[in-house]
Amino acid sequence: MNAMTKNALLQKVREAAFEKQEMILYMDTHPGDRAAMHHFCEVRDRCAKLTAEYEKTYGPLTASGVSCDRGWTWVDSPWPWQRPQDVAAAPVKAYAAMQNTGCAHGGYPMARRGK
């Protein structure tokens, strides 16, 4: 299977998750509907598979979806409300400069790391 782009795969996850949500709401008021129950289980498994595929390639959708060999990628950008230009605006330069100065703590007690 060809690797899907991030947005295309996320859209597939979103559609499966929405279908699952619709089935959940339906099942809540029709707990005895066996045909619908069968459909729910199919959707749930499809959704889980797509979610696992997305997380493996593009990073976690929930905090516990992080991959253990890649570190704590949960805090990586973007967050769902951030556009590409919002992420690019993050001022990381000051941090890099700070780490090179050898006086990273700047004498400010709240900035002191417990190393």
Place this chain on the structure above:
Amino acid sequence: MWQYEKKLQYPVNIKNPDAKAAKVIISQLGGPDGELGASLRYLNQRYTMPYGEIIGTLTDIATEELAHVEMISAILYQLTKGLPVEEIKKAGMDIYFVDHTAGIYPIAASGVPFRAEYFGVKGDTYADLHEDLAAEQKARVTYDNILRLVDDPDVKDPIRFLRERELVHFQRFGEALRIAQEKDSYRNFYAYNKQYDKH
């Protein structure tokens, strides 16, 4: 988006109903330093935060606070279930009962319904994180006060758990503040919002 888990974060098993205890504990549902306000405070502050570590911290603590809303609600439910009207009157809970029966409705112990004024969203990294640090301390004090006012160990046990979570959240917000200051500039002694001034 969010998903619900059908479990309390920490168990609540109260054997004896107690309207008087419910009357003070309800402040941690709908009061000025309650769990509902805490969750909404962090959820709403996330959007304009500049760093993933802070957005992640706010997201994950806000989510945990929703679990605390459920725990407080479970405590209130168990404290008021099956209470005879005489008991309700004796405890002075009749003024709640007349509007809400034994339903779970967010009010402060004083009777004031939940208000959005209980939390602040300033849109400024430092102002908001300091608000969060203060909020966790104030919630901790409210739990300290509840522990002074309530005797039943069945009630005190989950309240102690919730109190400890305030301490942990305070620690994490302190670290989030430190991360913001380190990333902005080591010269930012005065803790103002560099992001905003750049725009």
